[in-house]
Amino acid sequence: MRTPFNLNQRATRIFRSPAMIGWVLFLIGLVANAIVQPTLFKLSVINSNLGLAAPLIMVAIGQTAVVLAGGIDLSVGSIVTLTNVLVVSLYSFHHTGFWLAAIFGVAAGMAVGVVNGFIISVVRIPALLVTFAMMSIVNGVALAILPQPGGQIPADIYQIYGSTVGGLPFPFLLIVFGVLLWMIFRYRKIGRYLIAVGGADWSSRANGIPVTKVRFQSYILSATFASLAGLFLTSEVSSGDPLIGASYALNSLAAVVLGGTALAGGRGSVSGSAGGALFLILVQNIVYFANVPSYYQTLVSGLIVVIGLATTGVLYVRSGKLHLTNGR
């Protein structure tokens, strides 16, 4: 017995969609930031904020794919680092030309995803352990490739990254590109399968969904987005640093949860994660421009994030869709 479709129901659905939480948080953050920083909407300021947000949004999109399918990827930060040091060393020290270096750097990052996906979905070792170990290994490889910060990329690359195209900040276009890239997957079989697998592993199997394959692919997706993030971050910093991606693992997870995606999988959205990522970037501005004393900044920004996470949790309880155990 389905009730007929009506506008009211549709509005309820939008309000209750998981992405909503991420965007509400983002809007609250935006208003708070604008109050303490009157120059927030200057183009140059928007540009510098988006320059830092773009890599985090990319990593968060990939992380969302994995989390939706019921997994977790702690190696994304090390993949960001790997792409960064590879691109910079190939270009600066082996003179390959930038674009060849970029392709190679992204391919190497994707290869890490293939290994992750294989061990997790085929060998069936828990994702938390596999990706944690992979994080150490890849960070070690990055240190071997570039033992100390150095190298550079062509000046035009980072100038373009900080520029505007047709009045729009270039990093914004990159974010749009990332979202479009995700759409390609989302509205194919893989996108629907990701959610099904995360929501109910066994019934998915029973219904003929290739669970192993979908899991496998989710880690490749995550690694792909992380390596693209590495490429964007390299354009932002214009040099290589073997420790540069360290913060992305936890920040991407925070963005995913703030964006309303259930850590147990099966429910959530990429656009919510993007909102969550933007919120995290804004929090840093807010504590700065609100003149929070330096020793309390970590505390205050942490508190803001915790309250954000609590909001997400409570809204889940409200909508009756809190999956803590996912029945497994």
Add this chain to the structure above:
Amino acid sequence: MLKKGLATTIVLSLVAVFLLAAGCGTPTGKSTSSSGSGSGKSFVIGVANGYIGNDWRTQMIADVQQVAKTYEEKGVISKLIVENANNDVTQQISQIQNMINSGVNAIMIDPVSATALVPAIQKAQKAGILVIPFDGVVNNPKVTNITTDQYSWAKGGAQWLADQLHGKGNIILMDGLAGVPAENIRAQAEQDVFSKYPGIHVLQKVFGGWAEATAEQKMTSLIATYPNIDGIYTQDGMGMGIVQAYIAAHKKPPLMTGDVTVGFFKYWTEHQSSGFHSYVESNPPGIGATALEFTVNMLQGKKLKSSSIQANPVDTSQTNTVLVKSPLTVTDTNLQQVWNSTMKGKPSSYSLDAWLTPSQVDAYFQ
């Protein structure tokens, strides 16, 4: 209904935290941003510190704030903004960008990375902001780094040990951490000194990680291996660990270079009369306060002597660094006086500290 109320409460409390944060002060966006040259102006200075998680860095920031306060009273500095990043490059970039957007006159940076901050620094310079990396260095020809001269620091202790041994004896080298820039520079200085003395024989060189516990562990096995240690050269952070190893082995420590901590100084003052001799050159947290003195001078339009600017110790192809000599050396002769005046009664984590006085800094300028 109850749950709905809860959600509303949480959203409201989020808004409240923001407003509270906003209430902590006025936006810095409209602070007195003068164009930055000429004396008689009041400056806003930002300090972007890459890491605050140890005692040394905490003391460094406290020193900066202490010196800034005297300048605030004189009206030279109108505001000091301190930001700490958790060793995270992107967080430090964001903090530097916020400083640029709020119109500071100068940004002092203890960098997380020697290279990744360069685009952010160039943005600041384009906006007419003076950028001074300190403690660590940035590899960019257009900045002026202010850092302690690690080569001269290591050489001082090594030379003292060689002199005390009269150029003859078996020694242990307790170094820091292989591969770290400061270690490479210090190791070079050690080698340059000891290789001049054919009578000095290095039994073994070990890495204690600048950590007391690691140093103690390494030293314990060295004491068991070598009965004939005449002297120990150690870098900072490890002196007390070495002493502990000797205490545990029921032996008297030999001639050794020491450490800047209160713990080591206490041992030294108590055992000086029973024949324990040491040498300590401070690698002071005060480098931040020294860098602030340089920053103020440069904001007031003074120019550095060309002889003050030397090769970047990390990337020697660049000449962009002021190497500050350690301002305080402690030997048997001035031990008691230093202990009484600056160390006694301080918590055990406190490090021997000093920074250059305004007149000492003046000597670096034209």
